[in-house]
Amino acid sequence: MSKLEIKAGGIKLDHPVMLASGILDENGYTMKKILEEGAAAAVTKSIGAEERNGYISPVVVEGEGYIINAMGLPNPGIELYEEEIRIAKKSKKPVIGSIFAADPDGFLNLAEKMVDYGVDGIELNLSCPHVKGFGTEVGSDPVLVKEIVKTLKGSIDKPVWSKLSPNVTDIVEIGQAASESDALVLINTVRAMAIDIYARKPVLTNVYGGMSGSSIKSVGIRLVYEIKKELDMEIIGVGGIQNGNDAIEYIMAGASAVQVGTAAWKYGRGVFKSIMDQIAQFMEENHIRGIDEIIGVAVQ
Numbered sequence: 001m002s003k004l005e006i007k008a009g010g011i012k013l014d015h016p017v018m019l020a021s022g023i024l025d026e027n028g029y030t031m032k033k034i035l036e037e038g039a040a041a042a043v044t045k046s047i048g049a050e051e052r053n054g055y056i057s058p059v060v061v062e063g064e065g066y067i068i069n070a071m072g073l074p075n076p077g078i079e080l081y082e083e084e085i086r087i088a089k090k091s092k093k094p095v096i097g098s099i100f101a102a103d104p105d106g107f108l109n110l111a112e113k114m115v116d117y118g119v120d121g122i123e124l125n126l127s128c129p130h131v132k133g134f135g136t137e138v139g140s141d142p143v144l145v146k147e148i149v150k151t152l153k154g155s156i157d158k159p160v161w162s163k164l165s166p167n168v169t170d171i172v173e174i175g176q177a178a179s180e181s182d183a184l185v186l187i188n189t190v191r192a193m194a195i196d197i198y199a200r201k202p203v204l205t206n207v208y209g210g211m212s213g214s215s216i217k218s219v220g221i222r223l224v225y226e227i228k229k230e231l232d233m234e235i236i237g238v239g240g241i242q243n244g245n246d247a248i249e250y251i252m253a254g255a256s257a258v259q260v261g262t263a264a265w266k267y268g269r270g271v272f273k274s275i276m277d278q279i280a281q282f283m284e285e286n287h288i289r290g291i292d293e294i295i296g297v298a299v300q
């Protein structure tokens, strides 16, 4: 057994570095390519019941160390997504279906279809910061979160991960509400915006967006740490990871595995293998025999 192997949130991974939802993953072929070139698993773009075109451009603004996006959850809708899963699964690696809906039945319908299509697990998007009626609006209501997770755990026999938002007052309360999940995924993007000073108006058509990239890493680390300390749940860390040291920081704060989004968008598909190699080198140099040995070791 390789020392990078890890079982995270009920899914066996060759190493702890996965593709995050929403980056290069609306299409089965791009997911398959990313999996073949090094990602341990891929999380799909968040898929809803109906096709959505997303917002009108500009939907992304880039700054030093971050991007802010307000895509508006563009996706083909669940009925047209089967083919993409089947193509991605040709890689023989785990594919996790990310879904968004407004209520427990909506999530259940989507999850059942994803499982039929062949996914290895479900990630509940309870955290998109810029689409009305979905995402954070659902994920900041602990009663609703509890009901959604309970409904899914009682009905499907694949691991269920809950992706939480940093844009809430009390992350532990929401984490607790989602505690029946096989893992919590932390964090989605941080609500943000940018102004075009010459046009004297917000850059994004939607005005508000979600910030990702290296600028949000410390926020992610803090939330993973807080949840690990208070709830001792399985966590998948995401937010600003660019290299092996960033990934190890998340693991030591309590994550069993990590996801990478913006760095893949910025530096390309090779980023998964380089992060994996850097983790392996750190483990070698520091005489660490397995990922399990360092999960949450920094938590006091």
Ligand SMILES: Cc1cc2nc3c(=O)[nH]c(=O)nc-3n(C[C@H](O)[C@H](O)[C@H](O)COP(=O)(O)O)c2cc1C
Binding pocket: 020, 021, 022, 023, 045, 046, 067, 069, 071, 073, 098, 125, 128, 163, 187, 188, 189, 211, 212, 213, 214, 216, 238, 239, 240, 241, 259, 260, 261, 262, 263
């Ligand atoms: C362009 C873009 C689209 C995204 N779309 C989704 C999405 O559909 N569902 C979701 O759960 N997260 C989505 N995210 C959030 C990422 O999965 C991730 O949580 C966040 O970007 C932080 O990680 P990073 O700094 O590695 O990008 C998106 C992020 C970006 C940049």
